Amino acid sequence: MRTKEQHTREKIINCALRIFAKEGFFKTTVADIAQATGIAKGTLYLYFKDKASLYVSVIEEHFKVGIDYLHEVEKESMTSTKKLKKIADEWIDTMIQLKSSFFMFSMENINLSSKIMKAVKPIMNFRLKEMIDIIAKIIEQGIAKKEFRKIEPHVAALHYLNTIRTGFFVNFIVPKKQIDKNEILELFFNGLKRRR
């Protein structure tokens, strides 16, 4: 059973996610988030110590959802290729909807020297490694089943995330609309294929 408190907390995180994603940390005001959530500014501080903690919580939640999804798909009975396609499709769509690659692949900020980022960095790093591990596991299974050639699975996993990012940006940058994410994914899978 969900208490009201948890509900409000989640509501704030969800609204904050959308705004942080669109505006970034600094342009986002606490007032914006409160208004979007339909609560008073002060109320937000009952749930989060300060703006930075909220940001960290949003990232943590966002990663959690992502990692849960990875686990879920990993357990399904499909070829590794299909699993990776499914995940990529889902995530690219999510990013398109949010209009932001946001945290999940926003490793940019990792180098910002501000206080906030110093707090976010270890969390992101830890979670990112978790993600990479799960993806690497899927890739290992694919190697075992001869779907892929023998490659270092962690390297391939990182490259996979990179490919998803490209799949998102292709919508904004490359003009011809006929290009779609499948073309980019094909590029990735080709790199993994066994040479005939």
Add this chain to the structure above:
Amino acid sequence: MRTKEQHTREKIINCALRIFAKEGFFKTTVADIAQATGIAKGTLYLYFKDKASLYVSVIEEHFKVGIDYLHEVEKESMTSTKKLKKIADEWIDTMIQLKSSFFMFSMENINLSSKIMKAVKPIMNFRLKEMIDIIAKIIEQGIAKKEFRKIEPHVAALHYLNTIRTGFFVNFIVPKKQIDKNEILELFFNGLKRRR
């Protein structure tokens, strides 16, 4: 011949680049830039309308340098693979030095909805396309010479830029040196290779 004005302008841009790269747009204060440049805050406004324009100028300059380098390498007589490796090496090193992937590959910000980004976006988009065109040209040459299989060169070019980005982040994310940029790049090139 370079006037003093041009000299000051360039000096500001160079100092601003370093600070913007490290701190990001919002954390960077006009005072920081002025101090780093060794001029007064007010002076900065003689050269740039406002902080946002300075940011735009910094990006433009940064892209210009990048595009010039691309043109230069493109003209050299090497295999396309070697050209792309050379560029990737150079850029990853630059990013490591700046401790930031900064603009060049910071397509993230492209979706930020703030005023500044609205000004930056078309410029970045335009320049990014210019970059992609040159890289696509190199890839096309590779396809012609049977180095690469037949793929959409613009898509591959975007994927190439993302891969460079990943090659940079590997240093921060996966601390164990078992994964390095070359492994990531190799995976990318493999995706382009013809199947035997």
Add this chain to the structure above:
Amino acid sequence: MRTKEQHTREKIINCALRIFAKEGFFKTTVADIAQATGIAKGTLYLYFKDKASLYVSVIEEHFKVGIDYLHEVEKESMTSTKKLKKIADEWIDTMIQLKSSFFMFSMENINLSSKIMKAVKPIMNFRLKEMIDIIAKIIEQGIAKKEFRKIEPHVAALHYLNTIRTGFFVNFIVPKKQIDKNEILELFFNGLKRRR
């Protein structure tokens, strides 16, 4: 018989006294007092209209205790000198324990122009006069019994309170530890003594 209501009220006042004394009016939060009392913030408002009224009540109670004590000692059968010594000892100890000269002699705040102080001022004034009257009575008795020379008893009473204050502060300000309150009191009593 004491109702539960009265009990809670008194408990709040006692806790508030300690906190107000240590932190002052503004640094003390209603939440602090509620927590120290072991009640909810809202409950406090069932007993006191607002923070200022609580403050006023605390002062009133504090004065009441002081005045009751004065009456009590006044009735005892001792020389006036002994009565005054007894009172001074008791009060200096209390202040040292509270680590604050607090209200009793904190006429400072009397000049603060804030709303709260406007409410507190007449109460403090009234009660202070009551105190001074009782002390003056003790002094008058001393004069009658030739313990003291003829002086205006109200003036002497005020000076007596002043002396107690000095007795407290001497602990914090004058470095040599060998000085104690008795030395200060001696200074006071000497002023009252008849010249031989």
Add this chain to the structure above:
Amino acid sequence: MRTKEQHTREKIINCALRIFAKEGFFKTTVADIAQATGIAKGTLYLYFKDKASLYVSVIEEHFKVGIDYLHEVEKESMTSTKKLKKIADEWIDTMIQLKSSFFMFSMENINLSSKIMKAVKPIMNFRLKEMIDIIAKIIEQGIAKKEFRKIEPHVAALHYLNTIRTGFFVNFIVPKKQIDKNEILELFFNGLKRRR
């Protein structure tokens, strides 16, 4: 020659003194001080790090003026009694004008546990001791000249400062003019007198 900067700084301190004295630290807003000084809020921060530093500066300045005055009077050729009377008269008048005993004798706050007071405390303590030393010196001279009996001069000095305070409060507490500052002071001096 006084620079403009020094002038503004002093102006801020003077205005702040009046407001802090009347309202206390917490009720005083930075906006109030800025407005009274005739400058913008931001300008104030060019001269003082924050509200607390301004407060500290105000206290320091206030003590400086007081200590300078003590030194000045101490050097004059009068009896010690006359010196102490002169100082008391001057200070009580100043306090009446400021409508606040403010810092000089506001030893109350010395026990407040807030951050600000933690910064102020050592400064006040140090300056207070300086004051007490000068007054003690005057008292010692009085003892040497047989004006006063043998008493611990530092204790007497502290008591003297408290008496001045009382001399000020008499105006607020006992409205009927039957008690005035001179009566209180006389009582103090009597305590110092040698018994015939």
Add this chain to the structure above:
DNA sequence: AATGAATGAGTGTTCATTCAT
């Protein structure tokens, strides 16, 4: 052209107070 003191709009955060339960 260059300065840097002055500005004031904008923001994060606190906390006394209320009110539905």
Add this chain to the structure above:
DNA sequence: TATGAATGAACACTCATTCAT
């Protein structure tokens, strides 16, 4: 009676921008 979540007014402080010199 008691609660404590919710409120929002109030305030300290920052910083891009201006302008008199």
